[in-house]
Amino acid sequence: MSAEPPGDVDEAARFHALLKDFEGRPAASGGRAKDVVNAAMIRHWCEAMGDTNPAYTGPDAIAPPTMLQAWTMGGLSGHSDRSSAYDELFALLDGAGCTSVVATDCEQEYLRPLRPGDAVTFDAVIESVSPRKTTKLGTGHFVTTRMDVRANGKPAGTHRFRILKFAPTRRAAPKPPAAARRPRPVINRDNQGFWDGVRTHTLLIQRCTACGTLRFPWLPGCHACASPDWDTVEASGAGTVFSYVVMHHPPFPAFDPPYAVALVELAEGVRIISNVTGVSYDKVRIGLPVRLEFLRVDEDLELPVFRGGEC
Numbered sequence: 001m002s003a004e005p006p007g008d009v010d011e012a013a014r015f016h017a018l019l020k021d022f023e024g025r026p027a028a029s030g031g032r033a034k035d036v037v038n039a040a041m042i043r044h045w046c047e048a049m050g051d052t053n054p055a056y057t058g059p060d061a062i063a064p065p066t067m068l069q070a071w072t073m074g075g076l077s078g079h080s081d082r083s084s085a086y087d088e089l090f091a092l093l094d095g096a097g098c099t100s101v102v103a104t105d106c107e108q109e110y111l112r113p114l115r116p117g118d119a120v121t122f123d124a125v126i127e128s129v130s131p132r133k134t135t136k137l138g139t140g141h142f143v144t145t146r147m148d149v150r151a152n153g154k155p156a157g158t159h160r161f162r163i164l165k166f167a168p169t170r171r172a173a174p175k176p177p178a179a180a181r182r183p184r185p186v187i188n189r190d191n192q193g194f195w196d197g198v199r200t201h202t203l204l205i206q207r208c209t210a211c212g213t214l215r216f217p218w219l220p221g222c223h224a225c226a227s228p229d230w231d232t233v234e235a236s237g238a239g240t241v242f243s244y245v246v247m248h249h250p251p252f253p254a255f256d257p258p259y260a261v262a263l264v265e266l267a268e269g270v271r272i273i274s275n276v277t278g279v280s281y282d283k284v285r286i287g288l289p290v291r292l293e294f295l296r297v298d299e300d301l302e303l304p305v306f307r308g309g310e311c
Contacts, residue, residue, distance in 0.1 A: 019093075022085055023127065025083070026086075026123065026124065028081045028082050028123060031123065037115060037151070041067075045070065050271075061115070065113070068108050072120060089143070093143075096167075098141065100166050101166075102163065102166070103161070107159075108160075112151065112154065112155070114151050118151040118152055120150070124148070126143070127145060129141055130142040140166025142164050143164075144160055147160075147161070182255075182301055193218070202235075203292055204232040205235055214269060215270065235292065238267040238289075238290075239264045239266045239289075239306060241264060241308075242263045247259055258281050261273065261274075275303075277295065
């Protein structure tokens with residue numbers, strides 16, 4: 001097999017026929033979740049998602065439906081239930097040069113709610129392998145697996161997961177312009193007031209005048225009561241790092257990786273995405289106290305950022 005995906009039409013068709021032979025073969029058989037559905041995982045999920053739906057707490061709690069895949073994941077140690085057919089399919093694609101992989105989308109169907117104490121089992125099948133596709137990432141094949149999930153032996157839902165196995169397009173690394181500028185924020189009638197506040201070094205939070213709920217980012221209506229009426233409150237500037245990522249790649253003009261991008265929880269209870277300054281990227285931690293400041297990045301753009309290590 002060549003190191004590149006098959007080139008001519010006939011060769012590509014023959015290779016796709018080999019791949020299609022895997023359709024309908026099991027990807028995992030008799031899989032068992034490592035843990036029963038439990039309140040701790042439900043709580044962690046809801047806290048991470050900011051989901052306060054009362055259906056997910058209390059003695060009659062159910063698990064959020066979108067957690068369907070979470071109960072079947074193997075974690076860092078993996079699952080021992082994966083079939084040899086799945087590994088053979090990936091080996092065939094690797095041999096054709098499709099050594100890179102990216103998840104593209106998933107579809108879920110919910111048949112019954114999962115509740116704490118449910119024992120989750122599953123089977124998975126290789127549902128389809130697409131003909132050769134050329135994308136901006138490279139040339140390869142979309143592979144779709146379907147997982148049928150059961151709770152205490154009864155059907156609970158279906159999870160389809162689609163990936164692209166591809167040979168990366170070889171591109172010369174783009175050279176950033178000599179004087180790269182940060183991207184300009186999109187300012188419209190819904191967020192104009194926020195950027196007006198930034199220009200005066202104030203961080204404004206919308207407040208619904210009907211129910212008092214604070215909201216950020218700015219929206220045209222209240223997500224709690226749907227009222228279109230609002231005013232603003234000025235943030236105190238105190239906050240903590242709720243979550244963060246460190247950007248290493250890809251490089252963007254006007255940015256110098258690595259750098260930390262944080263989801264900051266303000267003292268008022270809302271959250272904002274921004275950069276953390278004043279500390280090295282590898283010193284940023286969840287719970288780090290931060291304080292609002294304003295950073296001028298060029299002659300006509302100033303942004304709210306958060307300096308780490310200050311209460």
